[in-house]
Amino acid sequence: MKGNMMKKLILSAALLASPLFAQVNGKVEVPYVPFPVKMGKGFDAIQTHCLMCHSFGYIINQGRQSKKFWHGKVIKMVEHFKAPMDEQAIKETTDYLFEHYGNGKLK
Amino acid sequence: MKRRDFFKKAATLAGAATVGTSSVKAGITQQPIDTRKVSPLAFPEKRPLIMYSDRPPLLETPRDVFTSALTPNDQFFVRWHMPDIPTHIDPDTFTISVNGLVKKEMKISLNDLKTKFEQVEVTAVLQCGGNSRSAFKPIAGGIQWGSGAMGCATWKGVRLKDILDQAGLKKDAAWIGFNGSEKAAYYETPNFVRELELSELDDHVILAYQMNGEDLPYLNGYPLRLVIPGYYSDSWVKMLSNITVTNEYKKLFFMDVAYRVPDNETESETPEKKFPKTKPIKKMNVKSVIGYPTRDSVVSHKSHVVVRGVAWDDGHGIEDVMVSTDGGKTWTKALLDDGKLGRYAYRTFRHTFKPSTLGKTTIMTKAISKIGEEQPLAKDIKWNHGGYKYNGIDEVTVEVV
Numbered sequence: 001m002k003g004n005m006m007k008k009l010i011l012s013a014a015l016l017a018s019p020l021f022a023q024v025n026g027k028v029e030v031p032y033v034p035f036p037v038k039m040g041k042g043f044d045a046i047q048t049h050c051l052m053c054h055s056f057g058y059i060i061n062q063g064r065q066s067k068k069f070w071h072g073k074v075i076k077m078v079e080h081f082k083a084p085m086d087e088q089a090i091k092e093t094t095d096y097l098f099e100h101y102g103n104g105k106l107k
Numbered sequence: 108m109k110r111r112d113f114f115k116k117a118a119t120l121a122g123a124a125t126v127g128t129s130s131v132k133a134g135i136t137q138q139p140i141d142t143r144k145v146s147p148l149a150f151p152e153k154r155p156l157i158m159y160s161d162r163p164p165l166l167e168t169p170r171d172v173f174t175s176a177l178t179p180n181d182q183f184f185v186r187w188h189m190p191d192i193p194t195h196i197d198p199d200t201f202t203i204s205v206n207g208l209v210k211k212e213m214k215i216s217l218n219d220l221k222t223k224f225e226q227v228e229v230t231a232v233l234q235c236g237g238n239s240r241s242a243f244k245p246i247a248g249g250i251q252w253g254s255g256a257m258g259c260a261t262w263k264g265v266r267l268k269d270i271l272d273q274a275g276l277k278k279d280a281a282w283i284g285f286n287g288s289e290k291a292a293y294y295e296t297p298n299f300v301r302e303l304e305l306s307e308l309d310d311h312v313i314l315a316y317q318m319n320g321e322d323l324p325y326l327n328g329y330p331l332r333l334v335i336p337g338y339y340s341d342s343w344v345k346m347l348s349n350i351t352v353t354n355e356y357k358k359l360f361f362m363d364v365a366y367r368v369p370d371n372e373t374e375s376e377t378p379e380k381k382f383p384k385t386k387p388i389k390k391m392n393v394k395s396v397i398g399y400p401t402r403d404s405v406v407s408h409k410s411h412v413v414v415r416g417v418a419w420d421d422g423h424g425i426e427d428v429m430v431s432t433d434g435g436k437t438w439t440k441a442l443l444d445d446g447k448l449g450r451y452a453y454r455t456f457r458h459t460f461k462p463s464t465l466g467k468t469t470i471m472t473k474a475i476s477k478i479g480e481e482q483p484l485a486k487d488i489k490w491n492h493g494g495y496k497y498n499g500i501d502e503v504t505v506e507v508v
Contacts, residue, residue: 022198022322022329022330023152023321023322023324023329024151024152024322024325024329026195027194027195028151028152028194028195028325028326029151029194030150030151030161030162030164030192030194030326031148031149031150031161032161033146033148033158033160033161052190052292052293053189053190053291053292053293053296054160054162054163054190055160055161055162055163057158057159057160057161057165058159058160058250061159061160061250061251062246062248062251063246063251065246069246069248072248073248076248080297080364080365081291081293081296081297082293082295082296082297083293084293084295
């Protein structure tokens with residue numbers, strides 16, 4: 001606490017002389033956004049394999065899409081972003097996405 | 108047979124696209140989504156903006172900000188690729204490394220950047236290649252941006268060329284890789300690295316530590332980012348940590364797979380048959396966006412309404428912005444600002460008109476560049492799978508009472 005205060009004092013003293021005064025001192029905190037997530041079969045797979053890297057906002061932002069679209073997205077994550085997913089994980093996530101965020105069409 | 112029907116339907120729908128059909132089936136283009144509201148949640152150093160994701164943060168600037176040539180830092184859009192972004196960087200200890208095919212490897216502190224190099228400024232538009240992606244139907248994968256994944260700022264920093272000169276390029280130097288500090292959740296995920304060919308770099312490319320007279324906000328790449336005027340923002344690496352000079356191009360996801368368009372005359376393809384050869388999106392095309400009025404505006408019959416907005420291209424400069432208030436039947440030249448912010452900046456325009464009919468009136472704007480490039484109608488833009496480079500004539504429909 002005292003250390004911090006000292007640091008602050010030194011920083012504000014340096015402010016006049018130094019061009020390195022930062023607009024933000026300390027950590028910035030990106031807020032957590034509780035996106036509305038649909039529960040159901042396969043949600044565990046989503047939590048394990050999707051939310052590790054990105055928020056649920058990424059998913060719902062795409063709107064309702066075909067099974068082919070969602071499968072393509074999952075494959076992209078595996079091939080290009082190297083998400084460690086086996087065949088079963090790919091199926092579970094695709095099925096969940098299509099069931100809850102699908103447009104009813106396979107293609 | 109089915110396929111033929113598909114195209115027939117597409118052609119009919121394309122004609123209807125300007126009135127906002129949403130149940131379209133084939134590769135067509137319409138006005139981008141313009142109905143999203145700002146989120147009640149404010150991110151660090153930002154006012155509330157349109158929000159798509161918190162991790163990585165994705166924020167869009169609302170339309171009404173685009174009436175002035177400079178976009179305020181706290182309303183400037185945000186786009187990251189990876190979940191792990193440094194949340195604290197100490198400006199006193201931060202350094203940028205320069206290595207690879209250089210005579211002298213360097214680690215430059217922020218203070219050295221600010222004191223030991225010539226300080227330069229450039230005002231330039233920063234626009235995501237996927238800005239307005241929501242215009243493409245069927246959906247082009249990616250964030251479904253409206254038209255606010257862009258902004259314009261005065262960037263202050265040091266010329267990349269001056270830094271490379273000091274490091275001294277070796278004879279076979281040909282490519283430069285730029286690393287940002289964002290990190291993926293898995294080691295195997297490709298890092299966000301960009302590569303530029305040395306021949307592409309001119310004096311306007313800078314390493315910027317300041318934006319509109321202030322530190323870069325964290326979410327816009329504090330403490331240092333690459334500024335490449337005229338280019339889409341995927342090349343403007345944020346939180347720049349390392350510059351590596353190489354003699355050959357390395358294969359990289361964010362260069363070879365993402366941010367690419369079909370390498371053909373119209374840069375287009377059909378959803379069913381993707382064009383096999385692609386190229387990086389690189390330079391921006393000519394575009395304008397209306398800042399006022401917006402779809403929420405109510406204007407008075409026979410009052411003087413001043414339409415305002417911004418227009419830009421890749422640095423050739425804006426020759427004219429044409430405005431139509433009768434659905435595109437007649438077009439009038441808007442007044443342009445003096446252009447003193449330079450050819451890479453937004454050129455603001457304004458146009459006064461008196462709404463003569465009650466009810467809905469549609470305002471359209473079309474920018475024309477100094478080399479004669481002009482914005483096509485939304486429906487005339489051809490589809491591409493990444494939803495990149497949309498630059499349709501902008502439209503806003505208001506209520507006249």
